[in-house]
Amino acid sequence: MALFSASATAFIALLLLLLHGTSTGQEQIPNSDVDLLEFPLNLEFLEAEFFSFAAYGRGLDSIAPNLTLGGPPPVGGRRANLSPLIRDIIAQFALQEFGHLRAIQNTVRGFPRPLLNISAQSFATVINQAFGQPLQPPFDPYANDINYLIASYLIPYVGLTGYVGANPNLQSTTAKSLVAGLLGVESGQDAVIRTLLYERASLKVRPYPFTVAEFSTKISNLRNKLGKEGVKDEGLIVEPAAGAEGRISGNVLSADKDSLAYARTPEEVLRIVYGSGQANVTGGFYPRGGNGRIARSYLPS
Numbered sequence: 001m002a003l004f005s006a007s008a009t010a011f012i013a014l015l016l017l018l019l020h021g022t023s024t025g026q027e028q029i030p031n032s033d034v035d036l037l038e039f040p041l042n043l044e045f046l047e048a049e050f051f052s053f054a055a056y057g058r059g060l061d062s063i064a065p066n067l068t069l070g071g072p073p074p075v076g077g078r079r080a081n082l083s084p085l086i087r088d089i090i091a092q093f094a095l096q097e098f099g100h101l102r103a104i105q106n107t108v109r110g111f112p113r114p115l116l117n118i119s120a121q122s123f124a125t126v127i128n129q130a131f132g133q134p135l136q137p138p139f140d141p142y143a144n145d146i147n148y149l150i151a152s153y154l155i156p157y158v159g160l161t162g163y164v165g166a167n168p169n170l171q172s173t174t175a176k177s178l179v180a181g182l183l184g185v186e187s188g189q190d191a192v193i194r195t196l197l198y199e200r201a202s203l204k205v206r207p208y209p210f211t212v213a214e215f216s217t218k219i220s221n222l223r224n225k226l227g228k229e230g231v232k233d234e235g236l237i238v239e240p241a242a243g244a245e246g247r248i249s250g251n252v253l254s255a256d257k258d259s260l261a262y263a264r265t266p267e268e269v270l271r272i273v274y275g276s277g278q279a280n281v282t283g284g285f286y287p288r289g290g291n292g293r294i295a296r297s298y299l300p301s
């Protein structure tokens, strides 16, 4: 009897495996999922390099070269002038991004790291665009904790909205579970950055006459403008009507009227990270554009 049930169990397991598709037990990932899983590599490369340079003064080429898949080294990354606590947090974020790159590359083929412009000037350009005037001296993301956290406010949030946008379009269990795992940690990074900034919301970002909260509002407004799909981004202090349940001005997390995360399409993400408001006009952090089928589909071949 025991023998029978053991072989019956084995038979059912074999049947399930066969029904599932391949003999290795690996689910077949449809091409549409492959594209949606590969696209975020663009943002994960940017985050990995920006956090790694800031924390360690070195990037993927020095620490985890096989994760670059051969793409060119980034331009302008520097070790940031950070306090021990912030350096420790950013080092953790950098290493988390290495894990994200590996997880995606272990699931889909991926593509080489695109050329990334993480120079101080690249961030200064975004900040000038956000304020509609050139700040003097130019904003330097690597100068101190506050500047670095403001620069970091620029990045995981865009990745987060992209994962929220991708999720309903995924077909396979493999893709859904990977994106859920990535989204959870990206949101966590954004929450840590926003909390650290929220704590400093009323401080002036010296030597400028603007507070941390004003920087956050200007950057979020810029992203809404570039994304061209309405409000999907909110600063740290808002009109109470835009806060949770329409009744609070503190806005430690950015979310919609039901406090659900906003979703962005790849096209919106590209408009923002290129700084051009157009997915077919590269620039900003990606001088030659993103890689992969989705990003390249907007560009002339």
Ligand SMILES: *[C@@H]1O[C@H](CO)[C@@H](O)[C@H](O)[C@H]1NC(C)=O
Binding pocket: 066, 067, 102, 105
């Ligand atoms: C990269 O190389 C390390 C060893 O140096 C290895 O453990 C890791 O699995 C490699 N990753 C990939 C994506 O090939």
Ligand SMILES: *[C@@H]1O[C@H](CO)[C@@H](O)[C@H](O)[C@H]1NC(C)=O
Binding pocket: 075, 117, 119, 121, 122, 125, 287
């Ligand atoms: C990086 O961005 C800055 C500011 O926009 C620009 O001056 C510089 O030429 C860019 N570098 C590359 C390699 O695209």
Ligand SMILES: *[C@@H]1O[C@H](CO)[C@@H](O)[C@H](O)[C@H]1NC(C)=O
Binding pocket: 278, 280, 281
């Ligand atoms: C980009 O696309 C828009 C339409 O969305 C078009 O008007 C514009 O000419 C294109 N620009 C380039 C450089 O291809």
